[in-house]
Amino acid sequence: DSGVTQTPKHLITATGQRVTLRCSPRSGDLSVYWYQQSLDQGLQFLIQYYNGEERAKGNILERFSAQQFPDLHSELNLSSLELGDSALYFCASSTYRGGSEAFFGQGTRLTVV
Amino acid sequence: AQKVTQAQTEISVVEKEDVTLDCVYETRDTTYYLFWYKQPPSGELVFLIRRNSFDEQNEISGRYSWNFQKSTSSFNFTITASQVVDSAVYFCALSEARDTDKLIFGTGTRLQVFP
Numbered sequence: 351d352s353g354v355t356q357t358p359k360h361l362i363t364a365t366g367q368r369v370t371l372r373c374s375p376r377s378g379d380l381s382v383y384w385y386q387q388s389l390d391q392g393l394q395f396l397i398q399y400y401n402g403e404e405r406a407k408g409n410i411l412e413r414f415s416a417q418q419f420p421d422l423h424s425e426l427n428l429s430s431l432e433l434g435d436s437a438l439y440f441c442a443s444s445t446y447r448g449g450s451e452a453f454f455g456q457g458t459r460l461t462v463v
Numbered sequence: 464a465q466k467v468t469q470a471q472t473e474i475s476v477v478e479k480e481d482v483t484l485d486c487v488y489e490t491r492d493t494t495y496y497l498f499w500y501k502q503p504p505s506g507e508l509v510f511l512i513r514r515n516s517f518d519e520q521n522e523i524s525g526r527y528s529w530n531f532q533k534s535t536s537s538f539n540f541t542i543t544a545s546q547v548v549d550s551a552v553y554f555c556a557l558s559e560a561r562d563t564d565k566l567i568f569g570t571g572t573r574l575q576v577f578p
Binding site for chain 1: 560563566
């Protein structure tokens with residue numbers, strides 16, 4: 351158990367809908383990352399938050415947004431969903447000290463139908 | 464530009480064989496970090512090891528060992544006496560740890576260990 355909790359584990363929704371994925375980091379970790387894993391793109395970095403502030407953005411679509419709350423949990427919001435958004439979404443957390451290792455949650459498998 | 468290449472898409476071995484997973488990276492930074500993660504069939508990503516660019520010592524952890532060579536920009540992973548439970552997809556990743564320590568992943572190597 352990595353200590354990172356993601357909910358829900360599975361999500362099936364229709365095109366055009368909006369969903370929210372939730373992540374609770376490991377105790378003491380201030381940094382949260384979101385990654386997307388799909389068959390065609392592999393594992394791609396989406397966005398990073400550190401202590402409530404956005405730290406870095408990767409290949410995140412404008413239809414996607416995220417935030418980190420004062421209690422350090424994070425949410426990834428995906429809107430106007432398309433079939434191509436079907437993927438495994440991972441949250442990870444770290445202490446963010448000089449390339450510290452990131453620990454990953456079990457992921458949320460999103461299926462858009 | 465940063466890049467991680469795992470040229471081996473899939474490897475199949477029989478139990479007790481040794482297997483090496485290759486990883487080649489590209490970065491312009493002098494300070495960087497390299498990682499290996501394991502993704503078993505259940506889907507989670509499990510952290511295995513982290514090395515920084517200043518430490519080229521090889522590391523051994525049980526049946527796992529890692530060989531870091533800056534001269535060839537490689538960070539290879541060897542499993543000795545493989546077991547069926549080693550069957551998974553293994554990812555090599557790079558972090559430059561400048562403004563962000565986001566991970567840049569390779570495409571992964573699927574290892575199948577047959578009994």
